[in-house]
Amino acid sequence: MAPEQRPAGPQATAEPALEVRELRAGYGRITGIDGISLTVAPGELVALLGANGAGKSTFLRAISGMIRAWSGSVLFHGKEVTGQRSDRLVRSGMAHVPEGRRVLPTLTVEENLRLGAFTRRRSGDVDADLASVLTRFGPLRERRNQKAGTLSGGEQQMLSIGRALMARPTILLLDEPSLGLSPRLVGEVFALIRDLASEGLTILLVEQNVKQGLGCADRGYLLSTGSVVMTGSAQELLANPKVIDSYLGGRGQEV
Amino acid sequence: MLIQQLVNGLLLGTTFALIALSFNLVVGALDRLNFALGETAMVSAICGALFLSQLDVPFVLAFLAALVVGALIAGITFLLSFRFVSADYHTAPILSSLGVGLVLTSLVTRVLGSDQRRVPTVLKDVRIEVGPLRIVGDQLIILVVAALMTVLLYIFLNRTAWGMAIRGVSDDSDMTGLLGVPVQRVILLTFVISGTLAGASGLLTGLSFHTVSPFTGFETTLTALMVIVLGGLGNITGGVVAALMIGVIETLTVAYLSATYRDLIVFLLVGITLVARPQGLFTRNTGVVGRV
Numbered sequence: 001m002a003p004e005q006r007p008a009g010p011q012a013t014a015e016p017a018l019e020v021r022e023l024r025a026g027y028g029r030i031t032g033i034d035g036i037s038l039t040v041a042p043g044e045l046v047a048l049l050g051a052n053g054a055g056k057s058t059f060l061r062a063i064s065g066m067i068r069a070w071s072g073s074v075l076f077h078g079k080e081v082t083g084q085r086s087d088r089l090v091r092s093g094m095a096h097v098p099e100g101r102r103v104l105p106t107l108t109v110e111e112n113l114r115l116g117a118f119t120r121r122r123s124g125d126v127d128a129d130l131a132s133v134l135t136r137f138g139p140l141r142e143r144r145n146q147k148a149g150t151l152s153g154g155e156q157q158m159l160s161i162g163r164a165l166m167a168r169p170t171i172l173l174l175d176e177p178s179l180g181l182s183p184r185l186v187g188e189v190f191a192l193i194r195d196l197a198s199e200g201l202t203i204l205l206v207e208q209n210v211k212q213g214l215g216c217a218d219r220g221y222l223l224s225t226g227s228v229v230m231t232g233s234a235q236e237l238l239a240n241p242k243v244i245d246s247y248l249g250g251r252g253q254e255v
Numbered sequence: 256m257l258i259q260q261l262v263n264g265l266l267l268g269t270t271f272a273l274i275a276l277s278f279n280l281v282v283g284a285l286d287r288l289n290f291a292l293g294e295t296a297m298v299s300a301i302c303g304a305l306f307l308s309q310l311d312v313p314f315v316l317a318f319l320a321a322l323v324v325g326a327l328i329a330g331i332t333f334l335l336s337f338r339f340v341s342a343d344y345h346t347a348p349i350l351s352s353l354g355v356g357l358v359l360t361s362l363v364t365r366v367l368g369s370d371q372r373r374v375p376t377v378l379k380d381v382r383i384e385v386g387p388l389r390i391v392g393d394q395l396i397i398l399v400v401a402a403l404m405t406v407l408l409y410i411f412l413n414r415t416a417w418g419m420a421i422r423g424v425s426d427d428s429d430m431t432g433l434l435g436v437p438v439q440r441v442i443l444l445t446f447v448i449s450g451t452l453a454g455a456s457g458l459l460t461g462l463s464f465h466t467v468s469p470f471t472g473f474e475t476t477l478t479a480l481m482v483i484v485l486g487g488l489g490n491i492t493g494g495v496v497a498a499l500m501i502g503v504i505e506t507l508t509v510a511y512l513s514a515t516y517r518d519l520i521v522f523l524l525v526g527i528t529l530v531a532r533p534q535g536l537f538t539r540n541t542g543v544v545g546r547v
Contacts (some may be wrong), residue, residue: 064433098430106422
């Protein structure tokens with residue numbers, strides 16, 4: 001492996017939780033991502049940023065086995081997992097909360113959460129985890145016997161993140177968790193993500209909202225038309241004039 | 256004897272309900288119809304009848320044999336017509352499963368002959384009489400077994416991890432996979448359960464007429480289609496209600512009009528439903544029409 005320039009820090013020497021090398025994937029003949037490399041250290045919160053259509057979701061889908069990668073490789077805690085089925089990846093500790101929330105609408109809130117623990121269904125502590133998720137997400141507790149399809153957008157987002165936590169993942173792939181939510185709820189979702197990160201969960205966050213995304217991340221990757229165009233620590237990126245010009249609405253301007 | 260006809264109709268309806276459940280489970284899992292389920296029911300019934308007449312085993316054993324045969328055939332149908340058939344061709348599983356049905360019918364007629372098989376009476380001495388109403392022992396068996404299987408299915412779907420997985424796959428299979436559920440195994444399980452229900456329906460129908468013919472497979476499929484269209488495609492509860500309705504309507508038509516009008520009236524009813532309420536009588540989901 002070629003020596004790679006990584007930002008110096010406490011995790012710089014640790015084996016990455018997730019390492020993606022030159023991943024290419026797409027739909028039909030249309031290339032979605034064209035050779036993306038990325039690492040996420042254990043406990044790190046990495047944001048993958050870019051405009052609509054930059055390939056962010058495709059990237060996550062190719063990692064979590066929803067679509068087949070054309071080439072490149074994915075290493076999860078040093079183990080090659082390229083092209084592995086989603087359910088195996090969940091078993092080894094990867095949870096993917098896809099774009100658009102995707103709660104199972106005809107199942108109740110509790111059933112959605114319990115299904116999130118499908119891989120651990122024979123371990124005795126599912127009930128305890130259910131209780132702790134319902135404590136963390138108060139509004140879900142009141143609606144635990146309600147069909148998930150009847151929840152509001154914010155509640156569905158909470159449910160889909162809570163459901164992913166039920167698998168006790170070591171890494172969480174979050175795809176646009178703030179999409180379609182009111183500004184107040186967006187704030188809540190990002191606060192939640194920060195909490196999860198501070199509890200030691202490794203997170204790869206995909207966001208269109210560069211400011212919010214970098215606001216809570218340790219490092220960021222900027223994507224444009226399927227390739228990484230810039231990477232660095234969150235502070236570096238937020239201070240970079242190019243980032244300010246193209247993603248944050250120009251110098252001195254508020255978004 | 257209206258009350259007697261109503262009861263007979265409901266009893267006929269319970270066997271329809273089982274086969275409708277069988278079809279609806281597969282619709283839920285894959286948004287596809289398994290057109291071989293009628294023949295699956297027929298083969299299971301013939302096997303059950305042979306067990307009863309040739310080996311003289313108790314009905315319970317013959318019934319279990321029918322369930323196993325149904326489960327096996329449905330599992331094999333899944334692998335042959337669905338699992339490895341490209342999802343890009345929506346008609347491929349339809350034609351392929353129709354083909355499996357044809358093969359099953361000719362296999363049975365080649366190997367076992369085209370004779371009708373007798374299903375002997377099981378409970379000879381049991382009968383319930385309430386005023387003019389009379390229910391014989393075998394009708395009781397049909398009622399109890401069909402009800403028991405329906406209740407067990409509900410419990411399984413609502414109370415177990417695999418049952419919830421089946422409902423999850425029915426809602427959104429990709430998402431359910433992302434939760435760690437092995438989707439293809441869940442679909443195989445759904446087919447196996449659906450085959451079990453088809454087998455039960457086959458032998459119970461045989462028991463109610465005391466005969467099983469190797470040529471009723473496709474007829475069963477047609478009846479099931481009528482029921483699930485009426486009840487709403489993929490709507491499990493709607494299917495059960497529609498099955499009881501069609502059972503009653505068929506029985507009343509035969510009793511008060513003529514047997515020749517039986518299918519005509521049911522088809523008319525379904526035709527009207529398709530025009531007026533294409534989502535089925537008991538479904539609110541209007542997007543369901545485009546699913547098959």
